[in-house]
Amino acid sequence: MTLHGRAEALSTLGRLMETEQLVTVTGPGGVGKSALVAEAVRGQRRRNRPDLIHLDLAPVSDPELVPRWLSYGLKQINGGGRRQTLLVVDTCEHVADAAGAALRDLIAERPALRAIATSRIPTAADGATLPLGPLDxxxxxxxxxxxxxxxxxxxxxxxxxxxxxxxxxxxxxxxxxxxxxxxxxxxxxxxxxxxxxxxxxxxxxxxxxxxxxxxxxxxRTLRDSMWWSRRVCTPGERLLWARAAVFPGAFTLAHATEVCADERLSGSELVRAFAGLRAQGLFAAAGDKDDELVWMPRAVRAYGRQQLARLGEETEFQRRCVAWSMDVLKTNSVE
Missing domain, CATH: 1.10.8 (Helicase, Ruva Protein; domain 3)
Known part of the structure; x- marks a missing residue:
């Protein structure tokens, strides 16, 4: 299948693969990270013909097993680390810190190794990061x-x-x-x-x-993809995701604090959760002109509303959002 709308991202990834030992492609679930990497790898192999190893960390639930999983995969290649090798590691988000540390160590041990990782959140690995957003x-x-x-x-x-x-x-x-x-x-x-x-x-x-x-x-479904993203979230991020789903449009950190904060989600925890959800692409930048303004894609918001209903908080936070909206309207009318 043709890779649509990714010419610029593909060119950028190709350049990074030539200059960096480690590149991490980040973006929300379903944005096409693996497809982009697969196309870039095909181009790399046509030019340089490195050995290729592809590993998926989805089955690895224990972060302590990540180094062993990656090392076992590399044993498929002979040559003691001297042959040019391209390692592709998919689905790092649920063990992001462990994956980043393990990849750093492997690259330090094997000068001929280049690695590309995909993750819904940034890893702790050194190297370059390529954020990937939805298609126009x-x-x-x-x-x-x-x-x-x-x-x-x-x-x-x-x-x-x-x-x-x-x-x-x-x-x-x-x-x-x-x-x-x-x-x-x-x-x-x-x-x-x-x-x-x-x-x-x-x-x-x-x-x-x-x-x-x-x-x-x-x-297989967007609901499955959202479930996987929620699994990666911290408790604070899960709670803010659900509560912020009451916003019908774009909002800022200050707006989210006013509507969503309480004794279960303190102001400081909300700030961390807001940043985490932005890093995962679950809160998307609303435009270049106002970097503080974010919005939730429709599927993300719909999943959040379902979670809010399960928490039994839908009525309360709808009420809060309406009250906040009325205050904004009053303020704007006075100005």
């Missing part, structure tokens, strides 16, 4: 059409809606490649207009199912 809407539309059943190589669509409908679908999915891919596969069972109607509901994207047994369980 044009690239998302191209990806949707590429994945949609019935779209022929000559560019003709069999039963597909026009670009406006597909564009609306991709905008509702915030350009997240995993979500776009899952949504496109739904055209086997429903029309584009039916899909758009379903996605218009707050929880619509979370309910879509896609991917076969070859797809990692954490990527």
């Amino acid at each position: 809407v044009d690239a998302a539309v191209e990806l949707f059409r590429d994945c949609a059943p019935g779209y022929r190589d000559d560019g003709a669509a069999e039963g597909l809606a026009d670009d406006d409908t597909i564009r609306e679908i991709c905008e509702l999915l915030d350009g997240l490649p995993l979500a776009v891919t899952i949504a496109a596969a739904q055209l086997q069972r429903r029309s584009p207009d039916e899909l758009l109607t379903r996605l218009a509901g707050a929880d619509g994207a979370l309910a879509l199912v896609g991917g076969g047994p070859e797809v990692p369980e954490r990527q």
